[in-house]
Amino acid sequence: MESLRINLEAEDIPTHWYNIVADMPNPPAPPLGPDGQPVAPERMLEIFPGNILEQEMSAERWIAIPEEVREIYRLWRPSPLCRARRLEELLGTPAKIYYKYEGVSPTGSHKANSSVPQAWYNRQAGIKRLTTETGAGQWGSSLAFAGQMFDMDIRIYMVNVSYQQKPFRRSMMQTWGAEVFASPTDLTQAGRDALAQNPNNPGSLGLAISEAVEEAAGRADTNYALGSVLNHVLLHQTVIGLEAKKQFAKVGDYPDMIFAPCGGGSNFGGVVFPFLADQAAASSPKKTLFVAVEPTSCPSLTKGHYAYDYGDSSGYTPLMLMYTLGHDFMPPGIHAGGLRYHGASSLVSQLYKEGLIEAVAVPQLATFEAGVMFAKAEGIIPAPESNHAIRACLDEALRCKETGEAKTLFFNLSGHGHFDMASYDRYFSGQLEDYAYPEAEIHSALERLPKVG
Amino acid sequence: MESLRINLEAEDIPTHWYNIVADMPNPPAPPLGPDGQPVAPERMLEIFPGNILEQEMSAERWIAIPEEVREIYRLWRPSPLCRARRLEELLGTPAKIYYKYEGVSPTGSHKANSSVPQAWYNRQAGIKRLTTETGAGQWGSSLAFAGQMFDMDIRIYMVNVSYQQKPFRRSMMQTWGAEVFASPTDLTQAGRDALAQNPNNPGSLGLAISEAVEEAAGRADTNYALGSVLNHVLLHQTVIGLEAKKQFAKVGDYPDMIFAPCGGGSNFGGVVFPFLADQAAASSPKKTLFVAVEPTSCPSLTKGHYAYDYGDSSGYTPLMLMYTLGHDFMPPGIHAGGLRYHGASSLVSQLYKEGLIEAVAVPQLATFEAGVMFAKAEGIIPAPESNHAIRACLDEALRCKETGEAKTLFFNLSGHGHFDMASYDRYFSGQLEDYAYPEAEIHSALERLPKVG
Numbered sequence: 001m002e003s004l005r006i007n008l009e010a011e012d013i014p015t016h017w018y019n020i021v022a023d024m025p026n027p028p029a030p031p032l033g034p035d036g037q038p039v040a041p042e043r044m045l046e047i048f049p050g051n052i053l054e055q056e057m058s059a060e061r062w063i064a065i066p067e068e069v070r071e072i073y074r075l076w077r078p079s080p081l082c083r084a085r086r087l088e089e090l091l092g093t094p095a096k097i098y099y100k101y102e103g104v105s106p107t108g109s110h111k112a113n114s115s116v117p118q119a120w121y122n123r124q125a126g127i128k129r130l131t132t133e134t135g136a137g138q139w140g141s142s143l144a145f146a147g148q149m150f151d152m153d154i155r156i157y158m159v160n161v162s163y164q165q166k167p168f169r170r171s172m173m174q175t176w177g178a179e180v181f182a183s184p185t186d187l188t189q190a191g192r193d194a195l196a197q198n199p200n201n202p203g204s205l206g207l208a209i210s211e212a213v214e215e216a217a218g219r220a221d222t223n224y225a226l227g228s229v230l231n232h233v234l235l236h237q238t239v240i241g242l243e244a245k246k247q248f249a250k251v252g253d254y255p256d257m258i259f260a261p262c263g264g265g266s267n268f269g270g271v272v273f274p275f276l277a278d279q280a281a282a283s284s285p286k287k288t289l290f291v292a293v294e295p296t297s298c299p300s301l302t303k304g305h306y307a308y309d310y311g312d313s314s315g316y317t318p319l320m321l322m323y324t325l326g327h328d329f330m331p332p333g334i335h336a337g338g339l340r341y342h343g344a345s346s347l348v349s350q351l352y353k354e355g356l357i358e359a360v361a362v363p364q365l366a367t368f369e370a371g372v373m374f375a376k377a378e379g380i381i382p383a384p385e386s387n388h389a390i391r392a393c394l395d396e397a398l399r400c401k402e403t404g405e406a407k408t409l410f411f412n413l414s415g416h417g418h419f420d421m422a423s424y425d426r427y428f429s430g431q432l433e434d435y436a437y438p439e440a441e442i443h444s445a446l447e448r449l450p451k452v453g
Numbered sequence: 454m455e456s457l458r459i460n461l462e463a464e465d466i467p468t469h470w471y472n473i474v475a476d477m478p479n480p481p482a483p484p485l486g487p488d489g490q491p492v493a494p495e496r497m498l499e500i501f502p503g504n505i506l507e508q509e510m511s512a513e514r515w516i517a518i519p520e521e522v523r524e525i526y527r528l529w530r531p532s533p534l535c536r537a538r539r540l541e542e543l544l545g546t547p548a549k550i551y552y553k554y555e556g557v558s559p560t561g562s563h564k565a566n567s568s569v570p571q572a573w574y575n576r577q578a579g580i581k582r583l584t585t586e587t588g589a590g591q592w593g594s595s596l597a598f599a600g601q602m603f604d605m606d607i608r609i610y611m612v613n614v615s616y617q618q619k620p621f622r623r624s625m626m627q628t629w630g631a632e633v634f635a636s637p638t639d640l641t642q643a644g645r646d647a648l649a650q651n652p653n654n655p656g657s658l659g660l661a662i663s664e665a666v667e668e669a670a671g672r673a674d675t676n677y678a679l680g681s682v683l684n685h686v687l688l689h690q691t692v693i694g695l696e697a698k699k700q701f702a703k704v705g706d707y708p709d710m711i712f713a714p715c716g717g718g719s720n721f722g723g724v725v726f727p728f729l730a731d732q733a734a735a736s737s738p739k740k741t742l743f744v745a746v747e748p749t750s751c752p753s754l755t756k757g758h759y760a761y762d763y764g765d766s767s768g769y770t771p772l773m774l775m776y777t778l779g780h781d782f783m784p785p786g787i788h789a790g791g792l793r794y795h796g797a798s799s800l801v802s803q804l805y806k807e808g809l810i811e812a813v814a815v816p817q818l819a820t821f822e823a824g825v826m827f828a829k830a831e832g833i834i835p836a837p838e839s840n841h842a843i844r845a846c847l848d849e850a851l852r853c854k855e856t857g858e859a860k861t862l863f864f865n866l867s868g869h870g871h872f873d874m875a876s877y878d879r880y881f882s883g884q885l886e887d888y889a890y891p892e893a894e895i896h897s898a899l900e901r902l903p904k905v906g
Contacts, residue, residue, distance in 0.1 A: 010458070107832075171877050174881060380559055381628055424627075428627060
């Protein structure tokens with residue numbers, strides 16, 4: 001009986017994360033201060049422990065995963081690689097469709113792959129308290145879970161609109177013992193400023209980051225943890241791609257195209273980088289295409305500027321070279337909260353700039369349509385973020401139907417949609433709409449970018 | 454590296470369900486009509502297909518699982534057996550704790566194990582439309598999913614109070630294309646009668662069953678599907694215990710005690726019956742204890758009468774010999790909606806009556822306390838129904854701590870709690886309470902039981 005799920009054993013959980021920096025054609029651009037000079041490590045040490053900063057700046061190809069982290073990974077990893085046979089039949093495509101299912105984690109998404117090591121490294125550095133932000137709630141839940149695993153206090157600034165829309169994500173974080181606040185709050189200067197401008201501020205990921213960073217910077221006992229964008233976060237997520245490679249080897253297949261949603265970039269980097277490594281080996285005959293899928297409403301890669309910009313809305317973070325829509329861009333209230341971020345990770349941005357990966361933008365309604373089709377065929381109701389990858393993969397599978405090509409397509413199903421059913425409700429009742437990114441914004445964003453040096 | 458999850462391969466999905474009837478010391482008591490005579494099959498054929506009725510009355514030990522059903526099972530089965538190492542450490546118990554995790558199904562609970570074959574058998578019999586009831590929403594989601602798999606129309610009567618409290622269970626059913634109504638409705642006589650008495654009727658499982666049965670009986674193109682209680686439902690659920698036995702054999706262990714929540718009994722029967730089979734073999738040295746765990750607020754086994762009673766509130770169903778609190782008993786609004794049923798399956802009741810299994814009742818607050826402890830240790834947030842088994846298992850693990858016994862304890866984690874976070878919220882904010890079953894009810898229930906013959 002053919003298995004639709006390709007499982008691995010506990011000993012197949014990777015022992016090392018893969019660092020793409022070792023194989024990039026050019027070294028990554030360093031983070032800068034407003035003076036145009038590389039940021040001094042001391043400034044970063046206000047909010048990150050030294051062991052994490054070391055990872056952030058490392059060019060080593062393989063970085064060992066601490067045994068204590070692998071112990072926690074064992075609660076849900078290795079995650080399954082699945083063959084979507086019923087979906088293939090529904091589409092009538094000759095393409096083979098595989099997905100890696102990260103929704104099996106306790107928090108229902110891939111985010112726990114990085115929250116666990118981040119909590120552990122901070123604990124090793126003697127830190128027992130962390131702040132963070134969360135949009136869709138996937139990262140916040142994951143850090144709450146990780147904090148519980150290592151007996152740490154976690155404070156979460158949750159984007160106000162998500163806090164109201166997704167009360168059960170909040171309950172989940174509280175079940176694991178975390179404190180959760182609707183951002184903007186009156187606990188920080190960034191929050192108070194935002195509330196002064198608009199007492200009903202819906203919040204944004206950039207603003208919640210400002211609040212979490214401000215608090216961490218101001219307290220010696222507290223560090224900050226970020227759920228995407230930074231090199232070390234993408235590094236941790238490579239367990240996804242590393243496992244997937246073993247799983248493909250087990251069935252003697254290899255993807256021709258890989259699709260992943262791309263907001264900050266941790267999902268995309270996590271699944272794609274280990275496959276990109278194969279291509280980096282000059283002798284490799286592999287010609288896989290890597291497709292970052294973003295929302296048309298927040299299209300940082302496909303419509304943004306490649307420039308130095310802040311990671312948060314208030315300009316507390318260092319400047320990073322990335323594709324950005326401007327750090328003060330307020331994305332429309334789409335239901336893939338995890339993709340409502342103004343920029344893309346420096347690593348992903350540079351790979352895109354250098355032509356090693358591709359990007360497409362897809363509209364909201366089409367992503368939900370794809371998600372419902374997937375749920376009907378495969379049973380799993382996907383997170384709205386994941387629906388972006390599914391949409392792009394379905395489009396390719398339908399192209400294969402026209403051309404008759406039996407391509408191997410692979411996407412990362414980064415999480416389930418159990419906490420997103422209100423969004424599905426709105427989709428079914430016709431209340432969701434598509435947002436195009438206004439062309440005028442493209443020009444004004446350029447003007448609003450910070451001057452460097 | 455020791456695996457915390459004991460996985461099986463696709464070919465390990467059972468090829469046959471196990472029928473406990475073949476190994477019971479006495480044959481099960483037949484369903485009766487109000488005249489005291491066994492119910493004529495023609496009456497049952499109004500709402501069930503012949504192939505299902507055959508299973509319902511079968512005494513064959515092994516019943517083959519159709520290949521098309523195993524095909525769908527493959528989407529999530531075999532489910533993992535997990536060792537709760539972190540929980541053992543948290544409790545400081547010498548006991549070993551294992552759980553079978555059925556929350557990996559698309560619908561998040563064990564209910565899909567029976568919804569899939571029920572849909573398939575009806576489809577084979579030429580039926581394309583099914584009605585059912587749902588309380589917590591787990592069964593309704595599961596039948597919606599199964600209907601989608603075989604292209605059937607599904608109409609679900611959802612207990613009104615659950616419909617209001619759990620809108621996202623409803624969205625989930627709609628994602629798979631089902632129609633969902635808050636019961637009581639004005640679509641049936643049973644519903645209209647209930648609304649006439651009380652326009653704000655909160656509904657009950659018994660009443661929703663009446664509505665679903667009434668509609669199915671009145672339409673030739675429509676059958677009815679039940680999510681628990683009946684022999685064939687418990688039969689389908691034995692895939693849980695059958696897989697678990699293989700998994701225990703893989704690690705060379707065997708449970709000393711097995712705990713499962715018990716409402717209608719499908720969860721309990723599914724995990725316990727295959728182990729009970731070992732005990733039935735006279736030569737077996739096994740001395741496993743089987744513990745059905747029910748809420749103190751709805752304690753059919755521990756406080757009910759062993760008598761013939763209706764399965765629904767309006768008396769549309771045949772009379773079944775079972776432990777019952779009276780078919781018109783309206784259980785208090787506890788948050789384990791799946792356990793708010795006035796009776797227990799005839800099979801489970803008879804095994805209890807004959808001393809082959811045990812039962813305990815646990816209060817609501819203690820179950821949530823256990824669930825939160827489990828979530829903090831193991832990461833998974835359990836369904837409130839599952840918390841009942843966890844509570845009883847924790848109590849035993851703590852007894853082992855006192856006595857120093859290294860017992861092997863096993864419980865069925867029948868589902869996750871992603872759609873029950875509102876209940877956890879109420880628990881955290883101190884709004885949940887315990888309900889004792891009033892002693893006076895015990896006597897009045899006896900008087901209210903239907904007269905047979």
